[in-house]
Amino acid sequence: MFRDLMLEDIFALQEKGPHTFIDVRSPKEFKEATIPGSINIPVFDDEERAEIGTLYKQVGQEVAKERGLAIFAKKLPNFISAFKNIETPMTVFCWRGGMRSKTAATVLDLMGIHTTRLNGGVRSYRQWVVHELEKEDFSPDFIVLNGNTGTGKTEILKRLADNGYPVIDFENIAGHRGSIFGQIGLEPSNQKKFDSLLIHELERFKTESHVFIEGESRRIGKVSLPQYIYDKKESGMQIVIHLPLAERVKIVLADYEPWNNPERFKEAFQLIERRLHTPIAKLIETYLDNGEFGLAVELLLEHYYDPRYRHSGDKNTDLQKVDIEAKNVEDAFKKILQTIERIKTPSLS
Template identity: 55%
Template sequence: MFQDVTLNELSTLRNNGEITLIDVRSPSEYYDATIPGSLNIPVFNNDERAEVGTLYKQVSSEAAKERGLEIFSAKLPGFIKRFSQIDTEKAVFCWRGGMRSETAATVLDLMGIHVYRLQGGIRSYRQWVIQTLDQLEFKPRTYVLNGYTGSGKTTILRQLQKEGYPVLDLEKLANHRGSIFGQIGLEPNNQKKFESLLVQDLLRLQQSPYTLLEGESKRIGKAVLPDFLFNKKEQGTQLFIDLPLNERILNILDEYQPWDHQEQCIEAFRIIKKRIHTPIAKQIESHLENGEFYSAVQLLLEYYYDPLYDRTAEQYLDKITIQANNITEAIKGVKTIVHEIPVR
């Protein structure tokens, strides 16, 4: 018989050995939010879930169960095969630890495949995330990377992370670059996804003497920072990366690849077009339409992003400026500062 486990018991199992979490909800539910690292092996696809749900609401729970069993029975061989290919311990979950995970676990048990089932489903996990973020006191000192658009702040953080430095990559967690152009080529994470990933990183970094992060605004794409983290960022040591304009333009072109997303770039620009002096705005739009991306980015920086950043940066009176010719030099500058300033 399959074994029900609480969220705490599941965490202990994960710490004691490799275990694969399997979300048996529909692909759309899985995409909306899941437990990070989980696989999706659904009992129903999106249309099937909608059909069974409609029967439940409009006919009866028995009619829904009968139709659900009929649908699931037809896909049992493939369902069991996918589970049998996973050579670790396995734990299944659905929304509330209800019929889908129970049915999946029961069938697998009959086929000799042992699985655990998470009590309370992903809803219990979501409640844990909210409670943890609400109660967490983030201890590490924060070094916050600021700088004009194109200063390579995200690239710097990710290189430092590769080298083992304690980094909180908020843009990666939000899957958004934090500007009106920030979702180009990306699919931003919603708040639930963002918080599930965020809480894992915060707990991972909790015992670090310091953490490096980027000077983001309160909102990053679809995600909003918790108050305690935003305040921690505002109170941190502010580092300002200062790169030459040409270098920043090249960084932006390398990051966004606008030639592959021309229409998205034009659509995003039209959202802010009215905030830019009309003749300049027309020039930028023309450059984007003609594929003259270097010139478009240069004008955007000079007439929109740099003045906007100057106004925002005025609030930071105590800051450390790192002047560099390129990202490599900026990384060296950041390393020097975090090693020179004693941890309090």
């Protein structure tokens, strides 16, 4: 018979070796929020879940259960087969540790596949995440990469991480680049998903003395940083990167590839159009319509993003700050490494 385990029991099991979490909720629920690293083997797909929910509300619990069993019975061979491919110890869960995970664990047990079930489901995990974030307990100082839009901050963070430095990429876990065009080509996280990914990054680097991040506003797309993380970012050491405008245009084009989503870029631009002088706005719109994205980006940087960055930078005049003048991202990265050497601490070795 399968065992119900509390969240802390499963964390202890994970420390002993590989452990697979299986979310048996529908794909839509899984996409909205789950335990990071989980895989999705749903008892019901989105349409089936909606059908059963409607029956439950409009007809009754027993009819809904019967329909659910009928649907699940037809997909049992594929369901069991998916679990047979998992070679690690495993734990199944649903939202509250209710019927779906109980049904999955029972069937697996009958087929000789050992699994445990998370008591309280993903809701218990969400409660743990909220509790951990409320502790406001993260001691490392931040070294913050700042600079105008298009100065390669995200690429430099990746290079730092590849070289073994502690890095938290807020934009990556938010699924958003932090600008009005920031979600184009990406899949933005909701707050629950962002919090779950964030707490694991904070846990991962909690013993470091410094962690590298990118200078962000508190809100990134659809999500917000915890206030204490934002405050720590604001008081951290600032490395401000300066690149030539032409180089920044190249970086923005490479990051966003506007030719792949021209309509979405046009829609996003219309959200900020009124904040620009009318002749400039009309010129940018013409460039976008004509596919002259480089010229459009250049004007957006000069007349929208750069003035906004100067305004925000004026508020932080008392911070420890290092300016990096560079020709390109490669040059900026080398100079940042040199800067790190000058401020080196044991944890940055």
